[in-house]
Amino acid sequence: MYGSSRALGLIADTGEPKAIHLRPAEKGKNKVVILGGGLAGLSVAYQLQQAGYHCTILEASHRLGGRNLTLRHGDFIDELGNPNFCQFDRDPNLYFNAGPARIPGHHRRLLNYCKEFSVPLQLKANSNRLAYIHDSNHFGGKPVRIGEYIADSRGFLSELVFKSVNQGDFSEEFSEEDWQKLMAYSSIFGDLNEGKYQGSGRSGSKKDRMLEHVVAKDPLKFADILTSKVGMMAALTPENYDWGEPLMEPVGGMDGVVEGFKRNINAKVKLHAQVSAIQVNEDSVDIQYRYKGKQENIQADYCFNNIPAHFMPGISNNFSAHYMNALASFKRGNLYKIAFQMKKRFWEEEGIYGGISFTDQSASQLWYPSHDINSEKGIMLGSYSWDDANNEMFASMTLQQRADEAARCGELIHPGYTSHIEAFASVPWTRMNHMMGCGAHMPADIWDEKFEVLQAAEGRHFMIGDQISHHAGWQEGAFASAEHALGVFNDMVLKA
Amino acid sequence: MTFTQSSKLLMLCGFLSLSASAAEVNSNIKDVDYCTVCHGSELVGNPSTGAPRLSGMDPWYAKRQLENFQQGLRGFHPEDLSGNEMRGAVEHLPPKLVDDALELIANSQSAIHPTYTADQASAGKQVYASCATCHGADAKGNEQLGAPSLLVQSDWYLARQLAYFRDGKRGAEGSDSYAVSMKAAAQALTDDQIEQLVSYLSQLQLASATKGK
Numbered sequence: 062m063y064g065s066s067r068a069l070g071l072i073a074d075t076g077e078p079k080a081i082h083l084r085p086a087e088k089g090k091n092k093v094v095i096l097g098g099g100l101a102g103l104s105v106a107y108q109l110q111q112a113g114y115h116c117t118i119l120e121a122s123h124r125l126g127g128r129n130l131t132l133r134h135g136d137f138i139d140e141l142g143n144p145n146f147c148q149f150d151r152d153p154n155l156y157f158n159a160g161p162a163r164i165p166g167h168h169r170r171l172l173n174y175c176k177e178f179s180v181p182l183q184l185k186a187n188s189n190r191l192a193y194i195h196d197s198n199h200f201g202g203k204p205v206r207i208g209e210y211i212a213d214s215r216g217f218l219s220e221l222v223f224k225s226v227n228q229g230d231f232s233e234e235f236s237e238e239d240w241q242k243l244m245a246y247s248s249i250f251g252d253l254n255e256g257k258y259q260g261s262g263r264s265g266s267k268k269d270r271m272l273e274h275v276v277a278k279d280p281l282k283f284a285d286i287l288t289s290k291v292g293m294m295a296a297l298t299p300e301n302y303d304w305g306e307p308l309m310e311p312v313g314g315m316d317g318v319v320e321g322f323k324r325n326i327n328a329k330v331k332l333h334a335q336v337s338a339i340q341v342n343e344d345s346v347d348i349q350y351r352y353k354g355k356q357e358n359i360q361a362d363y364c365f366n367n368i369p370a371h372f373m374p375g376i377s378n379n380f381s382a383h384y385m386n387a388l389a390s391f392k393r394g395n396l397y398k399i400a401f402q403m404k405k406r407f408w409e410e411e412g413i414y415g416g417i418s419f420t421d422q423s424a425s426q427l428w429y430p431s432h433d434i435n436s437e438k439g440i441m442l443g444s445y446s447w448d449d450a451n452n453e454m455f456a457s458m459t460l461q462q463r464a465d466e467a468a469r470c471g472e473l474i475h476p477g478y479t480s481h482i483e484a485f486a487s488v489p490w491t492r493m494n495h496m497m498g499c500g501a502h503m504p505a506d507i508w509d510e511k512f513e514v515l516q517a518a519e520g521r522h523f524m525i526g527d528q529i530s531h532h533a534g535w536q537e538g539a540f541a542s543a544e545h546a547l548g549v550f551n552d553m554v555l556k557a
Numbered sequence: 558m559t560f561t562q563s564s565k566l567l568m569l570c571g572f573l574s575l576s577a578s579a580a581e582v583n584s585n586i587k588d589v590d591y592c593t594v595c596h597g598s599e600l601v602g603n604p605s606t607g608a609p610r611l612s613g614m615d616p617w618y619a620k621r622q623l624e625n626f627q628q629g630l631r632g633f634h635p636e637d638l639s640g641n642e643m644r645g646a647v648e649h650l651p652p653k654l655v656d657d658a659l660e661l662i663a664n665s666q667s668a669i670h671p672t673y674t675a676d677q678a679s680a681g682k683q684v685y686a687s688c689a690t691c692h693g694a695d696a697k698g699n700e701q702l703g704a705p706s707l708l709v710q711s712d713w714y715l716a717r718q719l720a721y722f723r724d725g726k727r728g729a730e731g732s733d734s735y736a737v738s739m740k741a742a743a744q745a746l747t748d749d750q751i752e753q754l755v756s757y758l759s760q761l762q763l764a765s766a767t768k769g770k
Contacts, residue, residue, distance in 0.1 A: 375597020
């Protein structure tokens with residue numbers, strides 16, 4: 062639901078970051094408390110310190126970064142009821158980005174921070190024509206290469222266009238020459254042979270194409286192509302603006318972004334500090350929080366709140382009814398990922414270097430690492446789904462059951478898959494302590510109204526995070542929300 | 558694929574065990590502060606996380622429900638997502654932390670905020686007549702009969718649980734005899750009647766809160 066509505070949609074350009082010019086802080090009005098050390102909170106801390114503010118970050122969990130979580134050997138995975146430790150080998154290249162994992166070139170805010178903090182980036186293949194589509198009810202239930210599906214689907218569609226034009230089925234709006242051009246275009250687009258699609262070398266050859274002429278594979282059934290949802294997903298998700306190649310990732314793990322902020326912010330950070338009350342006053346904000354088993358207080362001039370909105374009804378506050386109502390309208394997203402440490406990079410022996418295979422089984426997606434090609438071992442993503450039922454099923458399983466189920470799905474694409482598994486780590490965001498969700502959303506008919514309420518300040522309190530953007534689940538959404546809130550804040554300060 | 562089907566498959570292909578034992582990882586839980594993550598500060602409850610109000614709950618009832626979750630008597634129905642989450646969260650909780658959690662509940666204090674209007678309260682009073690047998694005319698509950706107080710639970714949660722009992726999402730585990738009775742009692746309730754009942758209980762809660770002051 063979360064991604065699928067976007068999967069085939071067109072999304073407008075991501076905005077260019079606005080240069081944030083904050084008015085320098087005044088003495089006696091320079092204390093800011095930031096609730097939650099996720100990326101929006103970290104970026105607010107970074108921007109405010111440039112203007113001379115003193116920030117305190119209260120973070121409920123054991124670490125900064127929120128859902129920007131990269132797991133490596135020994136890392137604590139704080140799942141409610143299933144606290145566990147990442148069992149990957151001690152090796153800096155064996156890591157799992159359990160939250161955000163890819164950056165498109167138009168996420169300018171994030172990319173600017175990477176540049177500013179010298180976070181090295183590498184390309185990450187998101188789509189791969191040699192990865193697989195596995196649809197148990199189509200193509201004989203056998204995995205087919207994505208490139209084969211793409212070549213055949215274009216071929217058949219082009220043939221239809223070619224035939225329609227040839228039969229003069231279209232209106233007379235275009236000249237004869239235009240029609241000729243359309244036929245020529247469709248011939249090239251679909252690799253037609255005299256207007257007919259009879260398979261294409263683009264889908265692969267039956268024989269060694271270096272030493273013999275290409276012998277095109279037999280085309281898949283057109284009916285299968287049209288009705289395979291998995292096939293469509295595999296072929297068309299890269300059309301989404303956020304998933305268009307090339308994508309990027311920080312070298313060594315997505316938390317390179319968090320480390321960049323940690324190196325560059327001087328805010329006071331308190332971990333294990335769970336906010337229990339927020340009171341917005343005329344000229345200050347009072348925060349109560351639990352810290353080491355005790356209740357503590359902090360007063361600040363302003364407050365930026367990065368806490369997942371679904372926690373807010375459980376935190377005492379004196380917000381206005383319409384603001385609280387907007388906060389309480391959020392639904393928790395249920396995104397879930399599991400990763401396997403594979404003792405051998407068997408996918409590379411099948412010609413797959415990076416990218417994603419898609420399946421109609423519960424695992425839904427298998428991601429192959431783009432980094433450290435040809436090394437001995439690798440971490441691959443064993444499941445990532447946009448289906449609520451899948452995500453809920455995985456979340457309610459034991460750790461072992463999750464691994465077994467994801468392995469079962471992988472086995473159908475790569476026979477022997479299970480035998481390569483050495484360790485696994487799973488992150489169901491609905492059950493992660495202090496998170497309890499990823500992919501916040503609310504009913505479409507109320508979203509615009511509530512969004513406007515939450516983008517405005519509630520006195521000296523500003524709500525931030527990817528939740529206060531049209532891009533929940535993306536770091537760029539978090540940075541955009543912070544940038545917007547800082548704009549509102551600056552206007553407020555200038556008027557004061 | 559249903560959960561049960563996939564569980565069967567899983568048993569056939571178990572391949573790898575976690576080397577860290579449940580006890581080992583649970584030692585990482587230092588305190589019961591994490592109850593408040595979902596249940597809110599002072600365990601006031603939170604409809605957005607689906608977690609009920611716990612402050613004010615009778616200690617014997619809180620204990621029984623925690624034990625139910627731990628012993629597999631509650632939180633298994635796949636459509637009871639919050640119940641599933643709760644079961645996952647406390648299933649392996651060591652006894653010491655269970656005691657700490659119960660103490661936290663006993664010591665928490667929060668105001669209850671009834672949200673249902675009085676419109677349907679009089680209709681609800683009629684429906685409530687049969688509930689009063691166990692829960693009492695004043696809805697304060699009856700420990701001997703195992704019936705909890707209905708004055709301390711948020712109305713949104715009461716409404717949801719009534720529907721869960723009726724629809725077999727709670728009380729289906731069989732060996733929880735109290736839940737089985739409640740399931741039977743809720744069997745014939747219509748959505749309208751649930752609305753009316755909770756409206757009436759909201760009014761009782763308001764009256765009780767005023768009296769308390």
